[in-house]
Amino acid sequence: MRLLxxxxxxxxxxxxxxxxSAAGFTVDxxxxxxxxxxxxxxxxYRAVVLDLGLPDxxxxxxxxxxxxxxxxxxxxxxxxxxxWQDKVNGLKAGADDYLAKxxxxxxxxxxxxxxxxxxxxRVEAKLTAGGLELDEHRQCLQTPDxxxxxxTGTEFRLLRCLMSRPGxxxxxxxxxxxxxxxxxxxxxNTIEAYIRRxxxxxxxxxxxxxxxxxxxxxxTP
Numbered sequence: 001m002r003l004l005x006x007x008x009x010x011x012x013x014x015x016x017x018x019x020x021s022a023a024g025f026t027v028d029x030x031x032x033x034x035x036x037x038x039x040x041x042x043x044x045y046r047a048v049v050l051d052l053g054l055p056d057x058x059x060x061x062x063x064x065x066x067x068x069x070x071x072x073x074x075x076x077x078x079x080x081x082x083x084w085q086d087k088v089n090g091l092k093a094g095a096d097d098y099l100a101k102x103x104x105x106x107x108x109x110x111x112x113x114x115x116x117x118x119x120x121x122r123v124e125a126k127l128t129a130g131g132l133e134l135d136e137h138r139q140c141l142q143t144p145d146x147x148x149x150x151x152t153g154t155e156f157r158l159l160r161c162l163m164s165r166p167g168x169x170x171x172x173x174x175x176x177x178x179x180x181x182x183x184x185x186x187x188x189n190t191i192e193a194y195i196r197r198x199x200x201x202x203x204x205x206x207x208x209x210x211x212x213x214x215x216x217x218x219x220t221p
Contacts, residue, residue: 001116001160002026002178004048006036006062007078008055016049019105024139024156025112028181033057040066044177045073047116049108052079052090060093067094074115078108120164129166129219130206134159141201149201154179158194162207166219169210191215 003025007013010031017027028043030036033054040048040062052059063075074096079086087098097111113136117123127134133142139156141149151159161178162170172191180186195215199207208216 001046001157001164002028002044002181003112004028004030004036004039004043004045006030006033006049006054006059007051008032008053009051016105016108019109020049020112021153023109024136024153024160026157026179026181031055033059033062037062037065040071040073041069043182044174046119046178047112048073048075049078049112050075050095052077052086060090063090063093063095072119074119076108076111076115078103127160127163129163129217130202131220132163132202132206134163136160143201154194155198158191159198159202162215162217166217169214169216171214174214 001024003020005013005016005020005027007016007029008031013029013031017029020027028039028045030039031054033056036050036054050059050063054062059077059079063077066073066075075094076097076099077090077095078099078101080101090098096115099108099111113125117125125136127136131144134156135142139151139153141151141159143149157179158175161175172188175191176186195207206218208218210216
């Protein structure tokens with residue numbers, strides 16, 4: 001699941017990138033408002049963590065530009081400004097949540113996951129589809145026979161992407177965008193290899209191949 005982190009403090013950005021990646025997110029970073037606005041317009045992000053104190057503009061200007069462009073990805077504002085009026089201004093500009101610095105990583109992750117769940121129309125931290133249950137906190141899969149299977153980080157991200165939108169056709173390019181950030185250079189066969197590994201757990205009929213188009217997760221046990 002791909003996320004945009006907009007933070008100009010290098011140390012904070014690097015620390016958050018590691019923590020978010022460990023929690024199963026694919027993270028792109030931006031340190032300026034101009035860079036963030038362009039990435040938000042051209043990349044497919046499931047959520048954004050946006051700092052307000054950017055070197056070239058106020059982060060709210062970036063948020064307003066996204067909303068004017070009808071971009072609906074959930075945005076969590078992360079800032080040192082903790083006054084109630086700042087929170088009101090952020091929410092009026094189109095933010096979905098607000099977290100003031102300093103903060104605990106566990107709270108940031110909990111708020112992000114809650115935003116994403118709501119954007120996907122669900123309330124629980126477990127994805128259920130096709131008779132399978134994916135635990136987002138433990139990054140493991142429970143199959144219909146009750147067995148639990150630990151997943152690698154990439155397996156987890158790929159399966160979460162597919163299960164979050166059952167019945168939707170994903171091209172290889174779309175899946176690569178959700179699994180890897182802009183600095184990665186995966187090979188063209190990467191998705192095929194991971195699909196084969198997941199099918200050993202979920203069954204060959206659960207993830208269908210549309211020749212020349214991509215893959216579909218079937219929401220039937």
